[in-house]
Amino acid sequence: MNAVQRFIRSRVLLLTAAILIAAMCLSVIVQSQSQAALSRTVDENSRGLYDVLVQAKAPSGAMLQPEIANGTGGITFEQLEAIRKLSGTSVAAPISLVSRVTQNLEAPRLDAMDYLGYNAGLAGTATADQAAGATAPAQWPAAESVLSDQAKKYRLTASAVSSDGVSEQTLFKSTAEGTLGKAKLVEEQAAGGSSIRIAAPSGETGIKFPAPAGGSEHNLFNLSVSLPLAPEVTESVVAVDPAAERALLGSAGDFLAPLEKAPPADARNAGAVGRYLEGLFTNGIGLDQLKDGPDFLGVKLKYWAPLMTQYQQAKRTGQLTAESQAIPLVVRSGTSLDLKYNVKIEEIDDAGKVVKDVGTVSRSLGQDYLPFVSKDPFVLSWPGSTDHTSLLGATGNFNQGLYTPAQWSTDFAAAPKYTDGKTASNGAVDKAAVPGEWVTVNRLPEKSANGAPVDQTQREPVDERSYRENLETGGKKVAAPLAMVYGTFDPSAVSKAAGDVNRLPLGGYDPTPFSLVKDPEGKDVSAAELKPSLSATGLASQSAGAITDYYGLAAARGYTQNASVIDAVRVRADAPGSWKEAQPEVEKLAAEIRSMGLEATIVAGSAREDASIFVPGYSKDDAGKESALGTVQQSWVRQNAAEAVTGSLSGTNVTLLFLTLCGAALLTGASTVSYIRKRRSEAGTLRAMGWTQRRIRSWVLEEFGVGAVLLAVAGVVLSLVSWSVATALVSVSVLVLYAAAAFFAAQQLRHRDVIDQEPQHDERLIPVDSPLTFANRQLGTNKFNTLSLAVAVGVFGAAVGGLIALLIDIPRAAGASALSGLAAASVALPSILLALSGVVVGLVLTLVTGRFELNAKRQYLGILEAMGWNPDMLRQVRLFENALVGTVALPLGVLGALGIGLLLAPYAALWAGVAGLVAVLCWIPIATKVVQ
């Protein structure tokens, strides 16, 4: 029988060689899969809308705050032009926070339908030609009203609530009582004829809330009750270069097209613009122009009325000066601010007892709310009312809008400022918010618009933590600017333009959401997205209320020429292709920008990553005790995420390759011992036949040699195919291991058996008096195999732990990988497959090492059976054996899993350890069942 035949006959050697070749194949898969996944994902996904973020100051760490427009400025227009002139620059888009504009929403009112029908003599009643779209007199419906002929007593309770998504706060609550009834027409004789007027029914007292709210009054269509003041709403305005921004956003930036057509600074005099539009109206305006807005230098200003309103208001109050500028704005459509205005209506008797609950009506700021445009967001209707005002047709609306007055402020609500905690430098953990001082908000003005003192009891001021910063702008006191609304934008469309993959901050007009994930005690809470609210203010912001250009910024802040008002410049390099292809050009461009004294952060290859931030002192109770909000999560930007992915995958590779080699060593050792045991008697026979030691050694080495040749061929082929040094190293290592095992076996078998001279049984051993002690003795007798099996089980447990760690880490890895969504999945999948391979390797090792002792185990189990040990006792022996092996394997599995977890996914390391523990514990009963 030649060496090849003997090799094949020796199943142990054949199995060992096969598994070692499989180990080498695994190393190839590790290399190829991870490299392919990395290359594919990084190439495809790690380049966003811009490559370099230019700021005046260096970011504090490896994490970038999401809101990069914060009013700090620091970049001049000269520097912007210099960046644009660089040969590597394709687009340089500046962005700045212009101002915070505080607006008093128009006084809310409750309209109860009290329609009196058509009456030609009634002042204000339309005729057919009075306004476009007016209804002909003959077609006006009959009078109707929700009020009774006899005045009844009502109690109105008005309240406003705002929620930040976690807790709801009542901003104010005010009650007023009085009688209301159906209006009547009164004809009065006067000199020159009769006149008709609308009069309240007899006995009606009306309802009046405390000042500054007015009372109630009857008009043509309704009884209007003036309600308490609506809260102040503050909106931010950012400035961009419309042309550059459109180049950055592509078609998603088309909403900025009207802004591009806005007149230059010298053509924005508010008085001139106001007079022009007023003249258009005075001279007559067509229905189409009224509907779509009058044409202003090639742009149809759909929302022209607010400008007219403010123009007239400013003119009246003397705010309008020769320097007043009209600021072109593209305003946000909708709001994420949670603000709800409620009025509860109850009919009561003279004693104040509720006779009938008429109902509660409410209005919220919603998707139809437009900053700077929405005139009357809180007009509420009495239950059962119908709006008949459309009978008059479309009339020019010169009612006061939001500008009573609008205050443009540079008390910027900058993004919350955080400092790193003690233990983390990456900004992802142990963040602590450093807020400003407590401020008292929700105050009412001391005097109303007509000068009357305001009843302060309508609102109870509350203390809120201010997250705002007052920034010195250095600008002069400028004339009140007028808003000129050019269009609207949808913030979600802007975010969408950046894409799901590699979504980077575009500026202050696309803030990332906050989510509360832990309460102040650190307990997990179901993730609740924090909404901008009127209490507590400032923590969660919403998209800018409006976007303007840099002439607008100049008008609002009054900077001198070439002031450093640009907060950031987003630069796209003039280098096509993937990140890898463009990387040299991008880095060169960034270096050139840095040479200008600016901070240039390469964001290509970066990605969003959730940062956990603990927010203390979020609220304060009446006793002044502060309460923390808890831990919130917000997507920041992780720089060099692509490199982090590379490192992570390399770590995975190294770990798995190390595990592969450990498994190979273990397997080879166990199989060699098994081989020696099986061949010892055969070697003895050969010695008896007169074979020399050298010949026996050759006889052994020949058999191993066949396996070595197979391993060498496989190693060379795999190394060439993968063209990977790591694979070659693994192959060589495996071959060296195999050769060492061969020499060890040959050395063992060429010698005669050494007679055990130990005359006495070691009495220190634990006496065998139970299945447990029997199992212990058996394991002690076969120490090497026991240890091999324990290590194999430990490897299995560690691999399971690694797999669990990866699975748990996927969501975080997705965030950190430049590569969310499908891209993250494409990265995660090979890693999971590799981890699964590790589990399979651990399992195979367990089976193979367990099988080496199976025959011996069967033999002694047979002896015990012949002695009358019943099946239950035999099962106990097997269970105790496996439990003892598991006891040895447990620390290996748990520590191994913890180690792998710390290496691959530190956040999930603890879970990896638990998974390793569970895997080893599960192995015990399963192995007991298998050996049955």
Next chain:
Amino acid sequence: MTNQTNVQRSRRSGSGDVPLQTRANTIVKAADHGTPLELSDITIRYGGGKGGAEAVSVVEGFDLTLHAGEMHCVAGRSGSGKTSILTVSAGLTLPTSGRVFWEGDSLESMGDDEIADRRRALIGYVDQGGALIDGMSALENVLLPAVPDGEVDQRRDMAKDLLDLVGLGRRMRHRPAQLSGGERQRVAIARALILGTRVLVVDEPTASLDRASANRIISILKDTTSDGIAVLVASHDHELVRLSDTLTELI
């Protein structure tokens, strides 16, 4: 198929005058349980399963009644089914057909646990070559059957006496690897007797032993019969065949 030739001989006394287990300082008298072992119409076939191998009938229609204090030898050529009859008798394997009775109770009506418990109390089985557990001393091997009942300590002195009786009193701390074939056989016999066995089933106890060692084993076996223990032995050792009370020769 093997034919069976039964030869009845007159019972002869063993070589010693004192019963073996009495000499072991422990009074263990074989109670009169009737016929300790009876085989009825036993047929044993191998093969014929899924593998497609042709079924081979090793034993067919075998009958045996073994009385207390009787040594019955099953002789025959290699492959004639001697070991098969012994494993069936010890309840380690089931016959293809036929019935096995232990003290009048059929094994068919017993579950695995009951067979194991009854075997421990009734049958002492000595494998060919005297299979011992590596890693345990001769004394520990002898005491192994007492482990399930938790009587290791109680039977330690008896085990030592038994090892003395089989001539291994000075080797009780030696491990199997340090014992010769004959010594291992004797340890196995001592182990089979430790629980007061009433039937000793011994497979080829003298195979590959020199004459002196073989005679020593045979002497021990004969001594057990004087204690009322029934011995069923498979062998083609002429001396053992000659000294057995009854003989079945498988042809």
